[in-house]
Amino acid sequence: MAIRIRIGTRKSVMALAQTGEIARRLTAADLDIDVETVKFETTGDSDQTSKLLQHGGKGGAFVAQIRNAVLSGELQAAMHSLKDMPGNEDTPGLVIGATLSRDPPGDVLVLRTGLSIEDFRRSRGKGLKIGTNAVRRAAYARRLFPEVEVIHYRGAADTRVRKLDNLEMQRLPEGAEVGPADALIMARAGLERVGLASRIAYEFSIQEMLPAVGQGIVAVECAVNDWQTRRILSGIDDPVAHKCADAEREVLWVLNGHCNSPIAGFSTIDGTRMSLTASVLDETGGLFIEASRSGPADRPRELGRAVGLELLGKGAAGIIERSRPR
Template identity: 35%
Template sequence: MSSSPPALRIATRRSRLALWQAEHVAARLRAAHTDLEVTLVPMTTQGDRILDRSLATIGGKGLFIKELEVAIAAGRADIAVHSMKDVPGDMPPGMVLAAMLNREDPSDAFISMRHGRFEDLPPNATVGTSSLRRQCQLKALRPDLQLATLRGNVETRLQRLQEGAYDAIILATAGLKRLRLENRITHRFDLERCVPAVGQGVIGIECREDDAHTQALTAALNDTAAWQCCQAERAFAQRLGGSCQSPIGGFAQVENGRLILCGVIGSPDGLEIYRGAASGAPQDARAIGMELAERLLADGAGPLLERLRSDPA
């Protein structure tokens, strides 16, 4: 009797972007392992169900991945595919990040029906965003802006803009490109001007820590540069105690053999903001992230973070 081909089940959210990411990983896995059978296990997470409140008030981006992790722990799936910007710094006991794919454009995209650039927005314009990180940096640039919560999948957010609910909205460029909606982008923010979310543009794969077989299968998809950069960014945010209540941005890239990390932390009103950069050898990624965090804490970010933790509103 012939044995069945090896199989791998991917837990994924049901949004079009999440399904695209899961299908992309499935295709990459099938290409790397020609005898591997890969199937998707779509599910709806709590973060998908609660759309009338900001992420900061309902528990953060981890709400998008909890059910996926439960499915893996219960044996209903083998891996979960995430946008790394949604993955909290602390992994649940028994779970591990197994691989990260090459990074897509990490920038934030400005989208408007009437205004060509961010600078063209009229006084007191209404801008839709669900991110305190973006809110902090946008308010630092334009204190007059009225920032309104924007939740839902990419298509829902674009529809709300088209209906006239906002003068402009800010979305991740990577998601728009993956959904072939890049033509909706009016312009992209410079990475230094609006520092991206930690892990933005990177697709990550999570599995059980004791599942060596699955880790070996997914290792073929790992991109070393994306892994190192993401490790630096995540160490930076983790040392700062980053959460959805902490407007933290971090972006690393490898240039000429050096890993360069830029970071930002600020108040949601944009009145208090700390920026910095650190660099070093890529293999020291986590140490670079910790170094930058310590530098910003020494500059005065510590008291701000304490206030945000005690009074997230």
């Protein structure tokens, strides 16, 4: 008899594509697995106006509801974009059972119709509006393009591009509107998942814009005591991505970063060695600290802890504290 696994996911096009990939890999690894996708409309999906901070950050907006269904036994597993999972807090009863191989981790620039990358470069963004909801991307945008106006911009990946093309205004929680946007900063992996990679006008290098912790990694979470599901998920786990996830998320743990903290981190593995770079910015992009270290690839958390502590020694705690909502 086939083993049935119910995987919870958001309703967005990208989330469904990611969950579909998990299902394909599970059934390819074991023909006796029957995967059912259970769709959730999370608070972050139903409210396309408010800043995510009002829902407890990305964790409260996109993760909490699906996690609760796993804890209650309604689901055997949950799909998350790793960058949406809070890294500064424990989730008793849950564990990451698998991470898929990492998709391209970088950020890209998407331009409205009629605006070329040459025009953008000449102006350095002066007089233009860049839309993003990520405080990290906003901080880096202000650092790279001091004369640009960064505006709050919400929606799934395909929705944001549609709003950009239609010159739609973005509603704000207090009823005001901003926009329309001239450009968006988005994750390359997300655009590829929804079939919009052709809209990429420019790809930021890792040195220009360090990715969010876990960006490009799909994680599958399950109950810590559900050994059958953990065994099944281990069959699709990518050990390189999992080690990178452990190292990068350890930085968040050490820094006790919150959803309004512009924190970035990215790691790579070459043979038996792992390298990790992480940064902390203030929201204006004016204050910027960075730390890079390398170490044994089989001790990722130790490396993440060392990088996090170095950032604290350089003053990260003060920047993070000043960014906390009052």
